[in-house]
Amino acid sequence: MVAVLGDGWRAVRWWFRGVLGADAYEQYLARHARTGHDHPPMDERAFWRARSDHQDRHPEGRCC
DSSP states (O other): OHHHHHHHHHHHHHHHHHHHTTTHHHHHHHHHHHHTOSSOOOOHHHHHHHHHHHHHHOGGGOOO
16 A cells, blocks of 8 residues: 555656656756767756746747
8 A cells, every 4th residue: 555655656746847847957868868969968057047048038838
């Protein structure tokens, strides 16, 4: 029973992180490693700044 609850909690947490965009940096790192860029990935702070700047320049994908 405890294992089922743990699995359920992990699934809910995974879903919320995806919906809220909290896993965006992890996805960026995975994509960066997969595509084999010749430069190192941005650090987390630079990533969130660049993402915010991009959303400010292109607001059509946001609800608010």
